Amino acid sequence: MEHSSWNALEYTQIKEMIKNLTVTSLGKEEIEKVEPSANFHQVEHQLQITAEAMDFLRLRGEVSLYGLEDIRNALKRVTKGSILQIEECWDIATTIHAGRQIKSSMRQLPEENVPLTYLRKNCEQIASLDELEEEIKRCIGEDLDVKSAASVELRSIRQKLVSGRQRIQETLHQMLRSTRIQKMLQESLITIRNDRYVIPIKAEYRGSLAGIVHDQSASGATLYVEPASVVALNNQLRTWELDESREIDKILSALSDLVAEVTNELTQNIAILGELDGLFAKAEFARIQRAMVPKLTNKGPLVLKQARHPLLARETAVPIDLMLGKDTQAIIITGPNTGGKTVTLKTVGLLALMTQSGFPIPVLEGTVMPVFSGIFADIGDEQSIEQSLSTFSSHMTKIIRILDKIDHRGLVLFDELGAGTDPTEGAAMAVAILNHVLKKGCSIVATTHYSELKVFAHTHPNAVNASVQFDVETLRPTYKLEVGVPGESNAFSIAKRLGLSDAIIEAAKEEISQEESRLEEVITSLAKAKREAEEEGTRALHLREEAEKLYQDVRGKWQHWEEEKHQLHEKARQEARSIVNKATREAEEVLTELRAWAKERPQDIKEHKLTEARSKLEQANPGVTLVAPVETFAPETELLSVGDEVKAKSFGQKGTVVEILTDNQYRVQVGSLKLVLNRTGLTKLKSTVSTTKPITSVRSRSFVKSEIDLRGKLVEEALLDIEKYLDDAILAGFKQIHLIHGKGTGALRKGVHTYLAKHRRVASYRNGEYSEGGLGVTVVELK
Incomplete structure (x- = not known):
């Protein structure tokens, strides 16, 4: 890929940040070798490996590569027959230990929950040279001296x-x-x-x-x-010291021979551990920056969600949202100097380079990054006295080099396109360059001060305006990027705030041509209208989503209530059968006692009387089961009246007509909801029949409303109605009901609450919310 833009986009600083998070020189070399790739599958593989390292760090809390050393020179020396030094032997032992530790840590993570395919495969290839490590540590101590026990x-x-x-x-x-x-x-x-x-x-x-x-x-x-x-004693001591040195050499030679036997395994371990050091440095960078691995796309758009420049302090950096692709091939950013235009430009380019290097980037979920064939940037002023290059010449030299290399998969970044020369000629040149790059199929982000480029972005079908905002009151930039809106000219407002006289400002305004002034006003008004339309569309979308969610919630509740009703039916059947069975057993016991008594006093009771009693008991437990009612419907053309039971086709639930609005519209009470539905969406229930008579009568929910009106009644009358209504509601399977008692003096509400507090089937109760009727309604939750 193109290297000339790396420094301008501060890519090398990012690599240095990650290199500083490595443990060894091995890891630093791994990071140093990393370069952005234009191969989609290679980038995808590298990001997947980085994601695995991030998962490992998240699950383990920390990663220890303590003891890992660069032992490659020692391995080269030992293969040539050299004897290793004490320090080299010790480094080999600690490196073996580091490999065993990371391998053990990987095995401790359950594979079924955390696949980590690549990391597990690599860690399993680390050779466990335990015997060599033990032998080295038997001979050499942590003080780097050969032990006497060697x-x-x-x-x-x-x-x-x-x-x-x-x-x-x-x-x-x-x-x-x-x-x-x-x-x-x-x-x-x-x-x-x-x-x-x-x-x-x-x-x-x-x-x-x-x-x-x-x-x-x-x-x-x-x-x-x-x-x-x-003298003689010193001479003897010197002889023994030489003997000691020779013996140490023999021990080191023996250890070197052992190392020489496994140089291939150690070389492989070093390669794996060095790569892991680099990967864990990327993962640590992600933790510090709160970065993530973005979703990768081969042909889709670039989508940034709350993207930050990683070299800026996270606490102060203003994140940006941006989409580049599909219908938007170019974004033209305008706004005041020091407002953040160049930072936005660098953020886009840098995050693209980082992604294609397999680095995590500081963004939020929903970010999508394509793989570009090249990332080209003309940023900054490279004037050179020696080369006699002006600002314009410097820019043009870089732009010409870029135009020679781009293709349809390139990302091109222009900072102050057309600057450094006559404004009219510079703007014309900038428009021509943009048109040329767009025809090539490249993606473009450009910054400018020229109004002509605002017009270009507004009129071109594949370009869009954007701006960095400026607070005229505080005379400070907000650094907030707003896509779809061109930057306004704040020169006059700023000058006025700083104290420049109105006369001078008005004279300056007269110098601006009427066409240019009107053009600026038109662009601003159109951009404002577009922004308002997008905001309205967003609000409408949110309302639609809320309506869909409410609809699904209501359907879910109805289904849940129907399931509870069937469960309640079954429970009632089982309870009824249990009661009858218990009564039968008790009656059998009574009959047994009667027979015994009859034997003693045959003149007082006859056997046929006992048989008759037993028969009556058996008839009381016929053993039938509940059968769901079979619904029949009236003709579609039949008129509906208040009180008719109907079924709402769209909900699949039953309700009652409570008001006739027009010939074709009715207000229907469905549970606790009142809905306005057309006649075509309703089916009138004609009757319900059962094929088998149940042992216990269970009220169908379609005949029990979810509310009862108690207004105008005395407390004693209301409590009698509530008692019967609660039984019906419980049998119908309701979990929530509404008692309408009105506000009045509050006496009826107080009496109702006292009664509910003692009822064994009442789970809880509360005053209704504003939308439910407020203090005039009590909402009851049933067990």
């Missing part, structure tokens, strides 16, 4: 070294305590020079103590002498 020989040598050093120090301490030696000492201490134990002697006693002078102080006043009595 070999029997090393342990023996170090024991000799400890013993030899003790003997030398004991000998020298005895000399320091000697009165003859004490007067020669500069200080009463033992030190080391050239790996030999010595004592500091005053220079004037140079020939008074037999031994070897190894050093002297800077002033020459002190000589560091190895007394003759410890």
Whole structure:
């Protein structure tokens, strides 16, 4: 892809931000290698991997690659027969440990809930070199010293070294305590020079103590002498130290041989762990920036939802919404300087580069990003004294290079197109360039101050105006992008706010041609009308969605109520049968007792009387079941009257005609709702018949209303009506009913509430809301 625009769009700064989140140089190299791709499937794959890393980080909370080191040079050396250093061996051990830890962390996540296909596959390929790690850590400690336990020989040598050093120090301490030696000492201490134990002697006693002078102080006043009595001991100590060094070399050589056997596995581990380091850096970047992986499209539009420039502080950056594609091929942004036009331009280009690099971007759900063949930007002024380039020449040089490379899948970004030359010629040039790029099929985002480009965007079928808003009262930009509305000229308003006289401002206005002034007014008014139409359309869409939601909600409730009714029928049947069965058992017990009594007093009761009683009991439990009523309907042409039971075709529910509005319209009570429906949408219920007589009578909901009117009644009368109505409503399967008692003095409402508070089948009750009748209605929830 085109590289020349990366710096202008600040892409390299984003890579640096992500590189700084890696743990090792391996991860930094992985990020450094990343470049935007124009291949859809490659971009899709990279974004999928990034999404997996984000999921892993979200589920685990944090990712530990502690101990991972770049051991590639050590592996190269060991393959050539070199002996590894202690630090290199230790780095290999900790790198093996890091691989095992990340592999274990991946296995701890349940695969059925979190597939993470790519990450799991890679982690499973990490070689578990536990034995090599254990052997290295058996021989080398965290202090990067070879342990005495590494070999029997090393342990023996170090024991000799400890013993030899003790003997030398004991000998020298005895000399320091000697009165003859004490007067020669500069200080009463033992030190080391050239790996030999010595004592500091005053220079004037140079020939008074037999031994070897190894050093002297800077002033020459002190000589560091190895007394003759410890020369042999020091020599022996030096021999053992050489033996120790040779033994350590043998141990490191053995470890190097073990490493050489698994260099391929270690090389593969390093490649996988380095890639994981880079992936987890992307995931951490997403967490910090609250970024996400956008939906990718091959041919669809670019849609940004609350997009932010990642280099701006999240708390202060004003997010933008923007769509580019379908009917909108070009967006022309106008507005004041420092208002955010260039930031918007950079945001679009940078997020496109980041997406095609597999980086998460700071946007919200609903964002869709296409894969562009190239992202070309003419941003900034590259004047050069050496090259003798003016502002206009600089822009044109870049634009010419862009025009030579673009194709129908390119994204082109122009900042202040046509600037740096005569306004008339610059505007004409800008329009020509835009037309040329549009014919190529590219997507365009351009910023400008020229009114001619506002007209171009307003009249071209594939272009649209946009603006960054400016608050004239505060003289500050809001940085808010508004698509569909061109930026207004605020020069006169700003000048007036700053104190420029009205006379000068009016004179300036007269200098503007009437055509240009009217053009600006027309564009502004048309843009305003378009914005208002879009807002009305949006409101209408919301109202439609709310109506659809309400309709679905009502249908759902009716279906739920019907299910509850059938359940209540079945429950009533079972309860009735249970009662009869219980009565039968109790009667059998009574009959048994009667027979026993009859045997004792046969003259008082006869057997046929007992048989007759038993027969009557059996007839009381015929065992029939409830059968749903069969509905029959009156002819469609039959007129409807108030009180007729009808069925609403669109709802599939029953109701009652409560008012005749016209010859063709009726107000129908359906449950707690009153609906105005046409005659064609209603079917009059003629009658209902049942094929089997039920054991218990259950009132059909179609004959029980969801409300009862108690107005004008005394409390005692109302309570009797409520008692019967509650029984009917419960049997009909209602869960909510309305008691209409009016407001009045409140005595009836108080009596109703007292009664409801004690009723065992009342779950709760409340005063009606404003739309339900307010304090004149009590809404009751039934168990």
